[in-house]
Amino acid sequence: MSDHGRRIARNAAVVAGATLVSRILGFVRDIIVAFALGAGLFADAFFVAFRIPNLLRRLFGEGSLTMAFIPIYSRLMEEEGEEAAQAMARSAAAWLAVVLVGITLVVELLARPLTMAIAPGFLDNHEQFTVTVDLVRICFPYVVLICGVALCMGILNSRNHFLAPALAPVALNVSLIGAALFGYFAGYNVAYCMAYGVLIGGAAQWLLQQPFLGRTGFSWRGPWSWRNKGVARMGMLMLPTVFGAAVYQLNILLGTLLASFLPVGSVSYLYYADRLVQFPLGVFGIAISTAALPSLSRLAAKGEMAEYDEALSASLGLTLFISLPAAAGLIGLASPVIGLLFQRGAFTPEAVTATSNALVAYSVGLPFIALSRPLVAGFYALEDTRTPVKIAVLCLAANIGLGVLLMQFLAHVGLALAVSASSLLNFGLLYVLLCRKRGSSPLPVGAALRMLLLSALIGGGAFLSAGWRPWWVLLIPAWIGIYMFLSLVLGLKEARLFADMFRSRVRRKLAGRK
Known part of the structure; x- marks a missing residue:
């Protein structure tokens, strides 16, 4: 890397x-x-x-x-x-x-x-x-x-x-x-x-x-x-981003509005499921895009576009390395996780099942939501804030249209699937247009396929262990360790990077104790 x-x-x-x-x-x-x-x-x-x-x-x-x-x-x-x-x-x-x-x-x-x-x-x-x-x-x-x-x-x-x-x-x-x-x-x-x-x-x-x-x-x-001319330019770039943020808030509002037409409890099922999906997104997805934007901006400003492409590719690779197993784990352990966190008092076993189904539907789209963030950062680094907003508006319409359609057959789960589908559309459009803009493809396809295979294996193992109460909780660190080990065996550079960072931190701590 x-x-x-x-x-x-x-x-x-x-x-x-x-x-x-x-x-x-x-x-x-x-x-x-x-x-x-x-x-x-x-x-x-x-x-x-x-x-x-x-x-x-x-x-x-x-x-x-x-x-x-x-x-x-x-x-x-x-x-x-x-x-x-x-x-x-x-x-x-x-x-x-x-x-x-x-x-x-x-x-x-x-x-x-x-x-x-x-x-x-x-x-x-x-x-x-x-x-x-x-x-x-x-x-x-x-x-x-x-x-x-x-x-x-x-x-x-x-x-x-x-x-x-x-x-x-x-x-x-x-x-x-x-x-x-x-x-x-x-x-x-x-x-x-x-x-x-x-x-x-x-x-x-x-x-x-x-x-x-x-x-x-x-x-x-x-x-x-x-x-100051820089402030004027910043103001011009801010206008589309503010509109994009408004589109995101409108997406949440309209999703809640649609859920209000479904049976009682549907809004709550979606809320609790979304809270769980937002955890890995908030901790890791935003972290990578936050770290990527300054580096991409500096490289674009210097005109070092080959290095810009490498940095963007690294950001996408890191995002996939974390988001794919996170999605697989949430899918495999949806029911026991929801039960452990929420099943008490008025939160019945039926509510656990309904929320777990929503969590699975949301988790399918988790990698695409996470991948979209560094891609948006890539556009912003090139001082193009309009393209991501145009795509966001289109995906908002797709989300609402799919939501109205799917909720007729799958109730609140249909609304969650609509979010995942529109997230896939958002990622696809961002990726294609950025590839056209740059004339290159930053996604590490070979590594992505290996990560997908490993995540599927880990998710399947987690699903099989879901009924082993309470051992499934204790097995989560084991699944993480197995994923890291197999990633190293398959030569994924993202795994080597995390392993090197871990070893470096351990060495610094040991040196500090001496």
């Missing part, structure tokens, strides 16, 4: 490790919030109030802003030097501050009609509506802070630092946990404490980035301009 591939793998491992910590802490947060806040008037009010800045974060922050910023910043670094790139980043920060503070002031003034629009049912309960309006006003400035964090993430990733941005969500989780426990044990209103905890968490995430920015040589002090 090329040096670029090794760098992407190392950086992806850093992001994945930090994301895993954040996801586990997020699960702890959910448990503590359920304990302290419960499920009632104030809980509903907080979740609605926090949903607004969270939605804008997804539309304008971590995805769109970072994806548009990194290619421009990397190009300026290569073509005009360090000072020009830093001036562009400062200029972008100034524009972000003005625009987001302006939006925040408008929301503070119009919090009541905004709450009325997003939660009209709360109007029937004056206290609930009033509390929600208060919490919206408290939570919304989080948008300013988290978009600032997204800008810091773009700068640090462009400068080959990934740990601090990946750890940022940990600061928010810690803040919300602390706010919930403080409110509960001090006798204050937990919902209001958590709303202020959102702001504290946003500030903590931003402050966490600053020492690392300084260590990489970046400074907020220095020249900047309202008319």
